[in-house]
Amino acid sequence: MRILFLVATKQHKVTAGSRIRYDRLKTKSAYFDVAIQSMDEVTEADFAACSVCVFSKTYSVGAISIAKILRARGIVVGVDLFDDYFSQDDDPRLTRFRTWLRRFGPVFQFALCSTATMQRVVREQVPGLPVHILPDPYPKIDAQTVSASLAGSLERTRETGVIEVLWFGIGANPFFPVGIQDLCAYSWSLAELAAGRFDVHLTILTDTNSLNPANLARISRLPVPYTIEAWTEEREAIALDQALVAFLPVNGQSFSRAKSPNRALTAISGGAQVLSPGFPLYLDLDTAVYTQASELLADIERGACRISSDTLGEITQVVERISDLENVLVSLFLFLTRQHRVGGGTQDSRGLRPRTQAVLYALDPERATVPATRAAGILSIRSPYTRGEQAFDVRLDHVGGRVLAVWVKPGLVPYLAEPLQSGLSEPEDFKKVRMVRLAAHDMLLLDAALPVLPSEPHQILYETEAYYSALSNLMHVFRRAFPSLEIHVAGLSSYPAIGKAQGAGAS
Structure with missing residues (x-):
């Protein structure tokens, strides 16, 4: 069984989520042939080779159009939702995530998540969708190496009188107060650790993008020296390996409560004690994790901490119960086999030939999905609002008033409405793409002049009804020109009132 994990961009391929979740499956699995590809690099061959495609952090209309095409080819499609951007109904900033999942969740045949908390969230958002818990595979714990690291760190601490503490991870999130904010909010725990005879030195290991002025100001007020x-x-x-303690505070909002215990497992496998004040995210690891600095300090004083060569065997057994890789692989294989047997694809189950699909791109940054939609055989349409140039299949250029200049690749002429197939210009290179221009026709006139001019593509337009009305207007022209194609409008799904009323991106 070949699984293609499809992530948003090539940068996502090296994030912790991808490395921990997908790379470990790829390197260890005897049940799967695992491929990890991004929307900006995936190829037609990647899609052709997979029997299961899992979309990860690809909250776009382009992803949905690809999922529909793959289902029609008999490929089982699913979505991996290991971050909770969906349960916060009182947060308008996350409306686009909730709308995307509620509206398009039924396109998928299954969902994956990493925790029982996240499983409940997905079931609430998309009732009836099969949801499988795929725990993050834990890192290998080499008993000899970890024991030596633990013993060496404890010995250095008692000799030098300095407790080396490490905080590591992504330092910020655009929606939730996590990362550096967690570190600083729970810095009182570091002060407690420094209240004894030992000094404390903190190392902060994070991405440079998180070191903005606000976070640097927070860090400057920490009660212990830091680098x-x-x-x-x-x-x-x-x-x-160098630190005695990994400091992993967790606040209690919904995003953090749905997280996996992976950071604590990474710390343990790296040879560090874990101090985690706040929300008990690591409760299943309570025999190995400290929640009180005073308890950790007392154990350092007596020279015997919770994780040691004497306890590592017991702790390893606890870790294996949480996320044994072999059990994870077997469970996932059986689950996907059931989905393949029960779900099938649109073409196989209904005997229908899928409609050719097209995505209309506008201001929305979904234009980054053009390489993936092209690889899936989906047509791309450049609207007057699209910024930047790519090899689009169709161009809708605004001339003025209700008039559009419509350009298409010659191979798409048979898809045009019959009245538009005559009077075409000679093929010419247009923005490095060989295209023909359609003759002026009433079918190509906008229903009304665009209420928002393409010369004013400000970010605030995302929030205006006029912008979405303009997209719907462009969509109507395309439907008249290409009546046999199914069109999706990138970005329109995040505005549910207009999106549903106009039917954009409809199944």
């Missing part, structure tokens, strides 16, 4: 370093995977491993 800040840029995160790399290699630096993380070295820092965990």
